[in-house]
Amino acid sequence: MSEKETKSLEEIFNQRIARDEKIEPKDWMPEKYRKTHIRQISQHAHSEIVGMLPEGNWISRCPSLRRKVALLAKVQDEGGHGLYLYSAAETLGISREELFDQLHSGEAKYSSIFNYPALTWADIGAIGWLVDGAAIMNQVALINTSYGPYSRAMIRICKEESFHQRQGYEIMLTLSQGTPVQKAMAQDALNRWWWPSLMMFGPRDEESPNSEQSMKWKLKRKTNDELRQAFVDQTVPQAELIGLKVPDKDLFWNETRGHYDFGKIDWEEFWQVVHGHGPCNRERLNARKSAWEKGAWVRDAATAYAEKQSQKQSQESSLKTA
Amino acid sequence: MKDWPLWEVFIRSKNGLEHRHCGSLHAADAKMALENARDVYTRRNEGVSIWVVASAQITASNAEESGELFEPAADKAYRHPTFYNLPDEVKHM
Numbered sequence: 001m002s003e004k005e006t007k008s009l010e011e012i013f014n015q016r017i018a019r020d021e022k023i024e025p026k027d028w029m030p031e032k033y034r035k036t037h038i039r040q041i042s043q044h045a046h047s048e049i050v051g052m053l054p055e056g057n058w059i060s061r062c063p064s065l066r067r068k069v070a071l072l073a074k075v076q077d078e079g080g081h082g083l084y085l086y087s088a089a090e091t092l093g094i095s096r097e098e099l100f101d102q103l104h105s106g107e108a109k110y111s112s113i114f115n116y117p118a119l120t121w122a123d124i125g126a127i128g129w130l131v132d133g134a135a136i137m138n139q140v141a142l143i144n145t146s147y148g149p150y151s152r153a154m155i156r157i158c159k160e161e162s163f164h165q166r167q168g169y170e171i172m173l174t175l176s177q178g179t180p181v182q183k184a185m186a187q188d189a190l191n192r193w194w195w196p197s198l199m200m201f202g203p204r205d206e207e208s209p210n211s212e213q214s215m216k217w218k219l220k221r222k223t224n225d226e227l228r229q230a231f232v233d234q235t236v237p238q239a240e241l242i243g244l245k246v247p248d249k250d251l252f253w254n255e256t257r258g259h260y261d262f263g264k265i266d267w268e269e270f271w272q273v274v275h276g277h278g279p280c281n282r283e284r285l286n287a288r289k290s291a292w293e294k295g296a297w298v299r300d301a302a303t304a305y306a307e308k309q310s311q312k313q314s315q316e317s318s319l320k321t322a
Numbered sequence: 323m324k325d326w327p328l329w330e331v332f333i334r335s336k337n338g339l340e341h342r343h344c345g346s347l348h349a350a351d352a353k354m355a356l357e358n359a360r361d362v363y364t365r366r367n368e369g370v371s372i373w374v375v376a377s378a379q380i381t382a383s384n385a386e387e388s389g390e391l392f393e394p395a396a397d398k399a400y401r402h403p404t405f406y407n408l409p410d411e412v413k414h415m
Contacts, residue, residue: 026385073365080362087346096325096348153345160366299350303326306351 017218022148025091033217036210037147038092039108040219045085046103046110048078050284054118055127063121070167071124077164081157088149104289111135112270113200115278122175122182122189128168130190130197130235136161137231138201146218169238176242183243190239191247198262199270201228232260328377329355331362333369341373352376 009028016023023029052075059075062068086096102108113131118124139161142154175186202208202224214220222230232251239246250263272278326348332341344363349355355374363369383391399405408415 024385026382028385076361076365080365083347083362084345090328090346156345299326302350302354306354309351 017146017216020144020218021146022151023146024148032213034092036214036217036219037150038089038094040214041085041089041092041147041150041153042094042099042102043109043111045082045089045099046108047114048082048085049103050110050114050288051131052078052082053284053287054114054116054280055124057118058121058124061121062124067171070163074128074164074167077160081153081160084153084156085150088147088153091149100292104285104292106276106285109274111200112273112278113196114284115273115281116192116196117280119192120185120189122172122185123193125168125171125175125186126189126193128164128166129172129238130168130193131200132161132164132168133235134197134200134231136165137227137234141220141222141227144218144221169242172244173242176244186242187244190244194247195265195269196273198228198232198265199273201225201231203267203270229259232262236260326350326354329359329374330377330380331355331359332373332375333359333363334371335368336370341371344368346377349374 010030013023013029013033023033055071055075055078059068059071062071086099089099090096099108103110113134118127136158139154139158143151143158145151145154172186172190175182177183205211205223205225208224211220211223215223236246236251248263250261252261254261273281276282327350328346329349329352330346331344333344334341347355347358347362349358352374356372359372359374364372395401
């Protein structure tokens with residue numbers, strides 16, 4: 001294709017996006033659009049998959065059967081969400097195997113929040129309330145994203161995830177109404193998860209290099225800072241309602257802005273965790289790799305069985321026609 | 323190891339409605355594809371029946387040909403009821 005032809009295709013493409021048309025897998029798209037989407041969708045998928053690890057650890061130690069069925073369902077949903085998103089990424093011409101390789105080699109990133117440990121039962125409450133709350137904020141904004149398969153996956157995911165946040169908040173509510181020790185446990189979990197949750201929205205707008213192009217392509221519909229502000233505004237009253245204190249001495253309601261002002265985020269910590277030096281980076285990746293490697297024989301056996309069955313079937317049908 | 327083949331999943335949400343495409347997944351064979359589809363796509367009573375079709379078996383129209391395929395229908399307004407002018411007295415037709 002000549003440069004001129006590509007340019008006019010790109011113009012048509014940009015106009016389609018401007019008209020809010022969805023882009024589907026077989027449509028022409030700029031190579032950079034494809035690559036950026038593979039990166040973002042796969043990063044999102046990896047986050048769902050790795051996100052099962054901090055919570056999975058607590059399934060066998062839930063305080064009641066009610067909590068256990070909820071946590072099981074939540075972790076199973078996350079596995080499902082990872083699968084929807086991997087499928088969406090594959091429509092852009094990358095294989096599942098390549099996607100896993102990128103995760104396991106460390107080439108692809110996943111949300112840094114999952115590199116923090118879930119130390120107490122209250123952490124399961126805080127994760128559902130804050131981490132899923134922040135994720136939902138991000139994801140609702142993505143429902144209108146321009147790439148069809150991604151948008152459809154987002155619709156399903158958002159619909160399923162609202163229970164994740166509610167069950168987390170309910171855990172926090174119950175603990176905060178419990179004994180002083182239980183309430184302290186809830187407060188401690190909030191203290192540890194608050195700042196990492198704010199970091200989930202990514203770097204500040206002026207330091208987010210891909211944001212501008214992503215907004216233009218409608219891969220992103222709101223900026224990192226807009227979403228972070230919306231999350232703070234939504235969450236602070238929820239903390240107050242159950243008598244917990246957000247660990248930020250600079251937090252106060254700004255009447256003129258109509259928003260909460262909040263303190264400075266420790267971006268050094270954020271980049272450290274992104275670059276692999278968080279409390280659990282190594283542990284998470286090892287758990288993932290070991291699950292993949294230990295499952296290899298199951299995948300191979302299933303493939304061998306399927307081949308044998310189809311051979312058998314074709315032999316039978318050739319016998320019948322003979 | 324090679325990837326398991328890709329399957330497209332279609333779900334009938336309740337009797338009386340058609341099966342609709344809802345997504346795809348990998349599985350070694352059709353039976354496993356059905357079982358996985360049940361776990362991945364019907365965790366909340368989304369369906370009463372599932373079809374799985376090997377993605378490789380689907381023949382799809384090409385986006386580049388959509389002009390010649392679909393544009394001819396655009397100027398055929400006479401295929402729609404509103405094209406025909408009737409007196410207002412005729413309430414339902």
